[in-house]
Every structure is written in structure tokens, then in C-alpha cells.
Amino acid sequence: MPKFNEQERDIIRERLFKEGQRLFSDHGLRKVTINDLTTAASISHGSFYNFFESKEHLFMEINLKKQREIFKQLDSFIYENKELEPRKLTKLVMYFIMDKFFTDPIISSINGELWEYISRRLPSQTIQNNNLNDSLVVEKLTEAGVKFNVHTSLVVKVFQAVFISAASFILDEEGEAAIDILMEGVIEKIVE
Known part of the structure; x- marks a missing residue:
């Protein structure tokens, strides 16, 4: 070589x-x-x-790079909205990220089935890097004064589950309402 x-x-x-x-x-x-x-x-x-190591590895590296770019934009978004009540700020942040994720063809292609496929083909460290990236959102919200009732790792998993669920509803006629109800319930349960 x-x-x-x-x-x-x-x-x-x-x-x-x-x-x-x-x-x-x-x-x-x-x-x-x-x-x-x-x-x-x-x-x-x-x-x-x-x-x-594989095409999955390249795919995930592209995904992580795109996520980091979105999270940089998130800093100014949170700063502009930091005076909001914590639950409202959390909801706005989740919608901000969803909007960015769902308009990106790479990130939006990751549904539950594809995530399982990727997880089986990549080293656990690569998957953990994705989770660390996702935990940045929780850290940014915490820095803005949002207090969570559960551990950060659980908040990350809950957010990931909401995004994966929302991805399956996005084209559905009632999808927006379903996402909103799901989001409200999750936020009420995990944010003080």
C-alpha cells in the first residue's frame, strides 16, 4: 500500500x-x-x-463532523434564548436540533434500524464518541441553567430515542402533533 x-x-x-x-x-x-x-x-x-476501517466508519465520521457543526450553532441559539424557563428552553433546543438534523440527508437517514446496523459494524469507541457528542447538548443546557432529574447518560439516551422516534413521524400527517406530545412528556419527566 x-x-x-x-x-x-x-x-x-x-x-x-x-x-x-x-x-x-x-x-x-x-x-x-x-x-x-x-x-x-x-x-x-x-x-x-x-x-x-469501513464505509460505516467514514459515514459515522461524516455524521459526527456534521453534528459538531450544528452544535457550534447551538451555542448562539442557547445564548439568545437563555432567559426562557428551563423546560421551554429545552424544548426549543430539541426542536432546533431536530430541524437541523432532519434537513441534513446524512443525519436524517439514521433511524433505529440503521443505527443498529452501524452499531454492529463499528467499534464501541466510535459509538461512544457519538454519545459524547450528544452529551454536549445536555452540558450546554445545564450551563444555561437547566437542571435534569436524571443522570446525563440517561438524558442522552432519552434525547436519542426522541430523535429516532421523531424521524419515523416526520412525514406523517399527524407527525408534528405526535412529536410535540412526545417531547412535552419527556421534558416534563426529565427537567426540574
Whole structure:
């Protein structure tokens, strides 16, 4: 396998991110092959593995990068709304994130079934990195004065469950109402 200098590695990694994002957005994780990715990025099949363990690993890295970008926007959103009552702020934050997630073709493609598929194919550390990313939302809310009745790890799991459930309702005619009811119940239970 060829050795790449640091500049070449950066260029190839960026190409893989760009082409992976395009292909995953257009076709979904399961339909994209390593060959599709390497052809689009103009690298050999074997070279792909110098950068990522699998297509699922690339997909998750793209997902995590997109989440970090959204969470940066979240800082100013929380700052602008920090005077709101904690439950109202939490609800607004969850809707803010949902709006960003559901308009992104990569993040919005992750439903319960795809998450199970990814979880089986990736090392647990990669999945834990996603959960750490998600816990940033809880930390940001806590910094804004929101107090939770349960441990952070449980809040993260509850938020993830709400997002996965909401993703399945998003195209449903009554989906918005169902999401709102689910959100209200969850927030009442976990926020002081």
C-alpha cells in the first residue's frame, strides 16, 4: 500500500469526506460500496483502508463532523434564548436540533434500524464518541441553567430515542402533533 505524506493524507481524507457525503446523501449508507467511494475519490481500493476501517466508519465520521457543526450553532441559539424557563428552553433546543438534523440527508437517514446496523459494524469507541457528542447538548443546557432529574447518560439516551422516534413521524400527517406530545412528556419527566 502506498505511503502518503501529511499533505496528501489531508487532501485524500477531504476528498473521501466530500465524496462520501455526496454518495451517502444520494444513495444511503447500505447502497454505497467501498468501490463507489474509492472511484469517486480517485484512490485505490486498498488505500481507502489507510484512512477508514469501513464505509460505516467514514459515514459515522461524516455524521459526527456534521453534528459538531450544528452544535457550534447551538451555542448562539442557547445564548439568545437563555432567559426562557428551563423546560421551554429545552424544548426549543430539541426542536432546533431536530430541524437541523432532519434537513441534513446524512443525519436524517439514521433511524433505529440503521443505527443498529452501524452499531454492529463499528467499534464501541466510535459509538461512544457519538454519545459524547450528544452529551454536549445536555452540558450546554445545564450551563444555561437547566437542571435534569436524571443522570446525563440517561438524558442522552432519552434525547436519542426522541430523535429516532421523531424521524419515523416526520412525514406523517399527524407527525408534528405526535412529536410535540412526545417531547412535552419527556421534558416534563426529565427537567426540574
